[in-house]
Amino acid sequence: MIGIFSKTTDSNFIEAAGLSGLDFIIIDQEHGHVGKDRLHDHLRAAKEAGVKAIVRVKELNHNDIGSALDAGADGVQVPNISTVKEAKLAINAARFYPLGERGVCRFVKAAAFGSLDKQEYFETSNEKLLILQVEGTLGISNIDKILDLEGYDILFVGPYDLSQSLGIPGKIQDKRILDTIDQLIEKAKSKNKKFGVFCDDISYARRLKQTGVDYLAYSVDLNIFLNACTNLINEIKK
Numbered sequence: 001m002i003g004i005f006s007k008t009t010d011s012n013f014i015e016a017a018g019l020s021g022l023d024f025i026i027i028d029q030e031h032g033h034v035g036k037d038r039l040h041d042h043l044r045a046a047k048e049a050g051v052k053a054i055v056r057v058k059e060l061n062h063n064d065i066g067s068a069l070d071a072g073a074d075g076v077q078v079p080n081i082s083t084v085k086e087a088k089l090a091i092n093a094a095r096f097y098p099l100g101e102r103g104v105c106r107f108v109k110a111a112a113f114g115s116l117d118k119q120e121y122f123e124t125s126n127e128k129l130l131i132l133q134v135e136g137t138l139g140i141s142n143i144d145k146i147l148d149l150e151g152y153d154i155l156f157v158g159p160y161d162l163s164q165s166l167g168i169p170g171k172i173q174d175k176r177i178l179d180t181i182d183q184l185i186e187k188a189k190s191k192n193k194k195f196g197v198f199c200d201d202i203s204y205a206r207r208l209k210q211t212g213v214d215y216l217a218y219s220v221d222l223n224i225f226l227n228a229c230t231n232l233i234n235e236i237k238k
Helices: 011-019 036-049 062-070 084-094 109-114 118-125 136-141 143-147 159-165 175-190 202-210 221-237
Strands: 002-006 024-028 052-056 075-081 129-134 154-157 194-199 215-220
Touching: 002 011, 002 052, 002 221, 011 024, 011 036, 011 221, 024 036, 024 215, 036 052, 052 129, 062 075, 062 084, 062 109, 075 084, 084 129, 084 143, 109 118, 129 136, 129 143, 136 143, 136 159, 143 154, 143 175, 154 175, 154 215, 159 175, 159 194, 175 194, 194 202, 202 215, 215 221
Parallel strands: 002 024, 002 215, 024 052, 052 075, 075 129, 129 154, 154 194, 194 215
Antiparallel strands: none
């Protein structure tokens, strides 16, 4: 799957991105400015355009994870997972019994405000995507145990945070970063777990796709728009 991060507060960007043919869009509450009211508009726009809407919540927080799923998100991405305990807490917050203890209210958007059959709602809700975002050397050191866990769908690595934890902030093309990501891809494959990663370089994105990355998040909507405008100006001035 190929998608992008979104930091916009304009739901038209969400719909336009979906109409482009992207598989998913990550609505970013960690580094973006999307509150709960705007989130509902974004999710409606994504549904209208037929693109999966993933919400990256601000942090590992039981209520925030459940709230995003209640609002109708197709999945949640939980940042800064470093330990097995944190991974288990994320799973517990995102899943209903018997997989977890997500807060229950069937009168929410995700349950069609109470009109969806109860059993269907509980079963289908546990099929929503859960992406655990492992960042930093501590998370990498615990990767084997995290990969052994059941209850989540995709292991995601953020190279920028990884670069900072290695003392080379921003140098995501450094050999140490690239080698670490390659090793993690192989580890995930060996455990039959799907793997996701962020990148902002087209040639590297192609290589990641060829290696079998399942969930490729490329750049950010506003930066993509900025670059498109810059390229347009440069082409006209030729």
